[in-house]
Amino acid sequence: MSEAQVTFRQFLLNNRRAHGTDKDLIFLLEDIATACRIISHRIRSGAFAGTLGATKDVNVQGETQKQLDVIANEVFVKHCSNCGRVAALVSEEVDEIIWLKDRPAAGDYLVYFDPLDGSSNLDVNLSVGSIFSVVALEDALERTSDEAVLQKGSRQICAGYAIYGPSTSLVITTGSGVDGFTHQQGTGEFRLTFPDMRIPETTREFAINASRYHHWDASMRRYVDECLSGENGPRAQSHNMRWTASMVADIHRILTRGGVFIYPVDRENASMGGKLRLMYEANPLGMVVEQAGGMASTGTDRILDLPPQSHHQRVAVVMGSSDEVRRINRYYQEAQ
Incomplete structure (x- = not known):
């Protein structure tokens, strides 16, 4: 099978065999991919659904929320909550941490996300995206607290983003390089289209x-x-x-x-x-x-x-x- 035909699920399973990726992380990443597909659809149909434009609310950052900011956040929260290993969700759009467990265990996941980055571009039909990362707790928590999510970036076990442009792309790393996938319309699949992405050392x-x-x-x-x-x-x-x-x-x-x-x-x-x-x-x-x-x-x-x-x-x-x-x-x- 050529690399261009490899689906996101096949890639994750191959990654598990090669690098020992946790099966629960695979389930979570598939849920995140589903969230990104839904957000992509909501963006593309925003003009017809009347969901472009701002709300009357201001988020914790002091920024006026777009309707699709709120929708994208709801989609991320819903789908990331499916994985039983997720202990907490930390979103740009919400002031408080969303705790899903009262007493998280060692190895449980903290998920951080900006559900819709660059939403000021929506009304002029330019590219926007979603950003996410995952940290695994080193130790069990007797109680939840804001301090528990203050983890250094070096402790991330996975990170990535989706970009909603002429096509919808999903780019991820689980700590062994970076790979990019493109959503294939009509199939619902993300397929590997940009394997082993590398940034050149020099640039102009x-x-x-x-x-x-x-x-x-x-x-x-x-x-x-x-x-x-x-x-x-x-x-x-x-x-x-x-x-x-x-x-x-x-x-x-x-x-x-x-x-x-x-x-x-x-x-x-x-x-x-x-x-x-x-x-x-x-x-x-x-x-x-x-x-x-x-x-x-x-x-x-x-x-x-x-x-x-x-x-x-x-x-x-x-x-x-x-x-x-x-x-x-x-x-x-x-x-x-």
């Missing part, structure tokens, strides 16, 4: 919200100025700049052709610690990027080593091709 492409230039510190301005100065600048080469306002879409582009994604701490967001959330954005995508041969940093520290302070913590993010991440890290070090 970066993704950043340049409208925030006047908020950046000197290190970030230095990096972007050098990239934009082109062949006559200190780097003696031209660079492309991209920005889609969806972290998933930008990271997916980097996974397929290289680049670096940057959302730094700046003067405007410094009081919050940055813009992007550590537990269900930076950590999961950081694991994916590292497993594909890239690097994930705050500009000073490895993201996956950060000890979380809260489950809605925000951080600076620099991730992608390793040469560029190292360069940005060096610029921050030289500025200290």
Whole structure:
């Protein structure tokens, strides 16, 4: 059977034989894939169902919720709750942790997710996505608490995302590389279409919200100025700049052709610690990027080593091709 014909289930079973993937994790990942298929359908039919546009509510991040933010969250909660090993769900859209067990056992799962990343793109028909990761508890818990979910990204046993674009793709890692699947319309199957995804070390492409230039510190301005100065600048080469306002879409582009994604701490967001959330954005995508041969940093520290302070913590993010991440890290070090 060719790789393009391998279904998501067959891939997971092969992974179990090769790497010992836990059978309950396979069940959970199949539930997540089902959630992503449903969300994809709800997005594509949103204009007909009247589910585009905003609600009257604001989420815990202080952001106005889109109707599909709420729908996607409900779909994730419903399907991730199917697995009997799941102890808690941690969502961007919900202030409180959703505990499914009163006394979780060692090995039970904590699931973190951003159910609909980049939802501001919905009304203009641009790509959006979902992000997820799984941590297994090291020890049993006598009682549940917010502190129990504050796990370093290095403890993730699985991470991935779905991107809802011209096709629906599902990209995952269980700690042995990164593989991408495409939803085959009419069959309901995700099939392996991008095996062993790798990020090249070097790149001439970066993704950043340049409208925030006047908020950046000197290190970030230095990096972007050098990239934009082109062949006559200190780097003696031209660079492309991209920005889609969806972290998933930008990271997916980097996974397929290289680049670096940057959302730094700046003067405007410094009081919050940055813009992007550590537990269900930076950590999961950081694991994916590292497993594909890239690097994930705050500009000073490895993201996956950060000890979380809260489950809605925000951080600076620099991730992608390793040469560029190292360069940005060096610029921050030289500025200290």
